[in-house]
Amino acid sequence: MNYFVIGYYTLLIGASCLAAYYQARTAFLLLFSLTLGSFIMGIIGGEPALWFVTVSAGVIALAAGTSYAFREFLVIILPDEMSRNVKGAPLTASFGLFVVMTYAIAGLFAPVIAPFGEAEVISTAFAPADAQMLLGADQLGRDMFSRIIYGARNSVGLALLATAIAFFFGAVAGLIAATKGGWFDQAMGRVVDVVMSIPSIIFALLLLSIFGTSTTTLVIVIGVIYSPRVFRLSRAVAGNIVVMDYIEAAKLRGEGTWYLIRKEILPNSTAPLIAEFGLEFSFVFLLVAGLSFLGLGIQPPTADWGSMVRENATLVSFGEITPLIPAGAIALLTVAVNFIVDWMLYRSSGLKE
Incomplete structure (x- = not known):
């Protein structure tokens, strides 16, 4: 058992105990359920399964933080009535609004954001990603x-x-x-x-x-x-x-x-x-x-x-x-x-x- 596994379970158990001590029932149920699930996943999948759980939790935390920050941003810039409505929105709705806004910006400013034209052939078929092409090339060599x-x-x-x-x-x-x-x-x-x-x-x-x-x-x-x-x-x-x-x-x-x-x-x-x-x-x-x-x-x-x-x-x-x-x-x-x-x-x- 390496240091990552020890630290992983120590962090989860410690966080669960703190949630129980401060009577945060929802947080305790979530953390302890994750702890029990991690025990099972660790036995079945080993360390890679725990890394998957860690990365997934990090992505969810990043999405939640982005949603919260975007909601507060909308509360500040919107008029009073709309601001009150947005302030009571759940984080899922804030996340949806953030994604929709991101897609809208990408669609409206596509010629400015995209480094190449949509039909421009710049490389060979299925060329790997590099500094010029972030995701590589398609079957015709387009970015x-x-x-x-x-x-x-x-x-x-x-x-x-x-x-x-x-x-x-x-x-x-x-x-x-x-x-x-x-x-x-x-x-x-x-x-x-x-x-x-x-x-x-x-x-x-x-x-x-x-x-x-x-x-x-x-x-x-x-x-x-x-x-x-x-x-x-x-x-x-x-x-x-x-x-x-x-x-x-x-x-x-x-x-x-x-x-x-x-x-x-x-x-x-x-x-x-x-x-x-x-x-x-x-x-x-x-x-x-x-x-x-x-x-x-x-x-x-x-x-x-x-x-x-x-x-x-x-x-x-x-x-x-x-x-x-x-x-x-x-x-x-x-x-x-x-x-x-x-x-x-x-x-x-x-x-x-």
């Missing part, structure tokens, strides 16, 4: 780091545009259907049922095979596929509002459909709709990445994270983790958006800590 930065603009930007289109048409149709009712509501409901009965990936592959794989076609197809989901939610939310007394009073005053939607229904359904936008973005983003991985999404030479995973997948066989970096970027953004959505749903539910 992987530059293509990942440009991928933030292309992948996220296209997913955001497709989500906005799906959300606009789905939300408008759902609000109109809930307000007017009658034959329009029934007809839209049946159309939505038919579209949602087809799996998204299969429906997208079918439509893209028929109409082509241009960027415009891709955005329209994804908008058509995901607008029924938004329709269902907006119809359900608005359906609970149109039966309220103030809606009936507005109808008796002679107000029209668009007035009811703009002035009465939409302001009272904003929170769940915004949360749904975040969820839909996650689904759309994953669909775009999946289609690109299959070769029917964003087309070469445009940088896209899904296609980058496919193009460099052979490196995994040689022990290289380069193809996992764009896959990790996809997963990280999806998790971050879901953290933010969870916080917004918590706030819109009216629950208080």
Whole structure:
């Protein structure tokens, strides 16, 4: 047993005892559970398993510290009302906001941040990382780091545009259907049922095979596929509002459909709709990445994270983790958006800590 193992268990047991002495129950349960788990992992995996736990704990601590600092930064720079809202946000939501802001900066300033162009060939195929190429080269000799930065603009930007289109048409149709009712509501409901009965990936592959794989076609197809989901939610939310007394009073005053939607229904359904936008973005983003991985999404030479995973997948066989970096970027953004959505749903539910 070396000094690392001795120090590892000494630190955990000492921290657990301090937490128990100061009656910090949550910290004690966490630390002692980690101690017991480390004993088991140490017996099974030896020192490498303990190093894995140490590195993982360090990464989590770094993420928590970054989230806390970023939340305090937002509290200082934002206006009073927004500052109060952000101050009560959990660290997970702060982490999500930090990740989203980082991706936004990378996408907006990609030509400035990336050292090379997204389609610029600067080396040989699968060249290793060096001082010039931080992540090495892809199968054509293009800089992987530059293509990942440009991928933030292309992948996220296209997913955001497709989500906005799906959300606009789905939300408008759902609000109109809930307000007017009658034959329009029934007809839209049946159309939505038919579209949602087809799996998204299969429906997208079918439509893209028929109409082509241009960027415009891709955005329209994804908008058509995901607008029924938004329709269902907006119809359900608005359906609970149109039966309220103030809606009936507005109808008796002679107000029209668009007035009811703009002035009465939409302001009272904003929170769940915004949360749904975040969820839909996650689904759309994953669909775009999946289609690109299959070769029917964003087309070469445009940088896209899904296609980058496919193009460099052979490196995994040689022990290289380069193809996992764009896959990790996809997963990280999806998790971050879901953290933010969870916080917004918590706030819109009216629950208080």
